[in-house]
């Protein structure tokens with residue numbers, strides 16, 4: 151198997167984080183999630199975190215320059231040398247261009263782009279039901295994947311919380327942002343002949359199977 155470098159694109163709540171985490175464990179490659187990295191910056195009250203929070207709370211994109219330099223730094227870390235899965239980056243054409251340039255610089259020429267395609271209304275329902283463990287980050291869904299004990303993590307017993315940007319009005323704004331800023335990437339990568347589409351409305355396991363079989367096809371041989 152060749153080194154796996156995967157870019158996951160999809161609207162909020164399409165299951166990028168869930169799928170990226172499964173893939174990352176299966177192939178032992180880091181999941182690089184710019185949303186998680188930014189939330190960590192906010193939690194640590196860094197300069198970047200305080201700048202990013204203003205946008206994140208409104209469901210808007212953090213400015214390209216901030217996210218691009220954060221991601222470029224992350225790609226230089228040692229673990230990214232064995233492959234990676236990018237979850238939530240790129241999200242604009244400017245970010246895709248920057249990534250292209252970075253890949254050329256790092257002499258990376260084989261990577262795959264997967265679009266997780268979903269129905270908007272069902273996602274809005276699913277996202278408003280999303281809860282995250284405040285300690286280990288495990289993701290639950292109060293409708294489809296509830297914890298055994300109400301609002302408590304099965305793995306570590308810490309409390310669950312709802313992300314500020316998972317409130318319904320914010321979700322709608324994030325979709326609007328996705329359709330105007332990120333959806334153009336579908337054409338961007340499809341023109342380059344690099345786009346693979348995965349229908350992601352179903353069960354986590356079935357969607358994962360489709361992703362794995364695409365990975366095996368693209369990176370085998």
Ligand code: AMP
Nearest residue numbers: 184185205206210211212217238239241
């Ligand atoms: P996520 O966890 O991927 O849904 O990201 C949560 C929020 O972080 C987004 O709504 C944006 O405000 C911000 N964010 C994450 N990734 C990016 C990115 N690549 N570009 C700009 N903003 C981002």
